[in-house]
Amino acid sequence: MAAERFPVEAGHVMTFARAVGDPNPIYADTEHAAASELGAVIAPPTFAIASAQFDPDYPLRPTPGQEWYGSGGGPGLTRDGAGGLHAEQHFIYHRPLRVGDVLSVHTRSGEPWEKSGRSGRLLFTEQITEFRDQDGELVVTMRSVGVQREAAS
Amino acid sequence: MGLRATDLTVGQQFETVVVDDLKRTQIVQYAGASGDFNPLHSDEVYAREIAGYPGVFAHGMLTMGMTARALTDLLGDGRLLRFGVRFTAQVWPGDTLTVRTTVDGVSDEDGVPVVELSVVTTNQDGTDVVSGYAAARLDA
Numbered sequence: 001m002a003a004e005r006f007p008v009e010a011g012h013v014m015t016f017a018r019a020v021g022d023p024n025p026i027y028a029d030t031e032h033a034a035a036s037e038l039g040a041v042i043a044p045p046t047f048a049i050a051s052a053q054f055d056p057d058y059p060l061r062p063t064p065g066q067e068w069y070g071s072g073g074g075p076g077l078t079r080d081g082a083g084g085l086h087a088e089q090h091f092i093y094h095r096p097l098r099v100g101d102v103l104s105v106h107t108r109s110g111e112p113w114e115k116s117g118r119s120g121r122l123l124f125t126e127q128i129t130e131f132r133d134q135d136g137e138l139v140v141t142m143r144s145v146g147v148q149r150e151a152a153s
Numbered sequence: 154m155g156l157r158a159t160d161l162t163v164g165q166q167f168e169t170v171v172v173d174d175l176k177r178t179q180i181v182q183y184a185g186a187s188g189d190f191n192p193l194h195s196d197e198v199y200a201r202e203i204a205g206y207p208g209v210f211a212h213g214m215l216t217m218g219m220t221a222r223a224l225t226d227l228l229g230d231g232r233l234l235r236f237g238v239r240f241t242a243q244v245w246p247g248d249t250l251t252v253r254t255t256v257d258g259v260s261d262e263d264g265v266p267v268v269e270l271s272v273v274t275t276n277q278d279g280t281d282v283v284s285g286y287a288a289a290r291l292d293a
Contacts, residue, residue: 012186019186020218021172021179026230038231045221045233049214053188060191070192075202086213090237096230143237 002107002129003054010099013043016050043097048131048140049089051105087124088145094138103131103139110143121150155229157292158259158266165256169223171274175211175248183215211244216283220274223252228289234267238285242276249277259291266291 010028017027025032026042033041052058062068069077097103110126124147131140172179177197184195189212192199200209217238224233244250257269268291273284 015182016186016218019179019182020215020222022218022222022225024222024225024230036230042231044218045225045236046214046218049189050187055188058188060189062190069199069203070190070196071198071202076192076196076199078203086240088237088239089214089217090235091233092235093233 003051003056003105006051006054006103006105006131008043008047008097008099008101008103010041012050012053013041013047013099016047017044020044020046038096038098041099043099045091045093046089047097048091048129048142051103051129051131054105084146084148086144087147088143090143092141094140097131097139101139102134106130106132117149119149123148123150155232155290155292156227156268158268161256161259161268161291163256163258167223167227167254169226169252169254171219171223171250171252173249175244175246175250177209177246180209180211180215180246183212183218187212187214189214207245209246211246211248213240213283216240216244216250216274219250220252220272220283220285223254223274224270224272224287224289227254228268228287232289232291233287234262234290235286235288236272237287238272238283240283242280242282244276244282248282250274250282254287257286266293 014028027044069079107127107129110128112125115122126145129142133139181195184190193204194209194212197209200206252274255271257271259268267288270287272287274282276282
């Protein structure tokens with residue numbers, strides 16, 4: 001469940017930088033970027049997470065013809081397995097992502113673990129995602145940790 | 154242009170307000186840009202009536218993205234080597250977030266000077282919402 005091919009596109013980088021409230025011209029202005037030491041428009045540090053846009057099966061996006069659990073006429077649906085939250089996020093940068101890069105994405109699951117919290121057992125899962133560029137070089141390594149509370153028995 | 158090791162001392166702190174009175178519209182912008190349309194973040198009816206929250210709240214990754222801005226403003230563009238956080242509290246519409254960055258040390262990695270930083274983002278009540286670390290390349 002990941003994008004196989006993640007093209008780093010100018011409009012996507014610009015709207016992502018706007019969404020995190022970052023007006024830095026290095027993310028949008030081609031002339032400014034060309035004159036900088038980087039020489040090209042780059043993506044903000046957390047941009048790799050937006051590879052979800054290119055994941056055909058990303059579950060947190062409505063798909064035409066399939067049931068979506070958000071509100072419409074009614075308030076929405078309780079979803080199986082819902083209630084998980086994002087616990088940690090880590091990035092290792094081998095170089096900045098540049099507009100024009102076409103990345104390949106490989107995700108694997110790490111070993112799950114458990115912790116006893118005040119209100120019950122917490123279940124942690126992690127996913128490690130590697131982004132490689134058009135030359136096969138590793139560009140970004142991303143680790144995401146999710147946590148879910150085990151239903152009290 | 155980036156920082157030099159001589160610009161920094163261990164324990165030195167920097168503070169940046171990265172959002173003042175977070176708007177629901179910005180959360181919606183982030184949903185659109187990131188592709189994460191979890192209705193917890195953009196659907197007030199779902200968040201209250203189905204999920205049992207007081208309302209929508211920001212994606213953790215929006216807070217991390219805003220926190221990253223404080224780092225790149227301080228360190229320069231394209232210089233981060235590592236950046237990681239734990240999400241410790243939710244961020245709500247109306248929140249004002251301040252990023253506090255502390256210099257933990259400067260070291261040498263394969264001949265390149267590297268600064269190690271602690272990073273904590275707090276809301277207007279002083280509650281930490283993310284805490285973590287970063288490392289970045291300095292100018293020689």
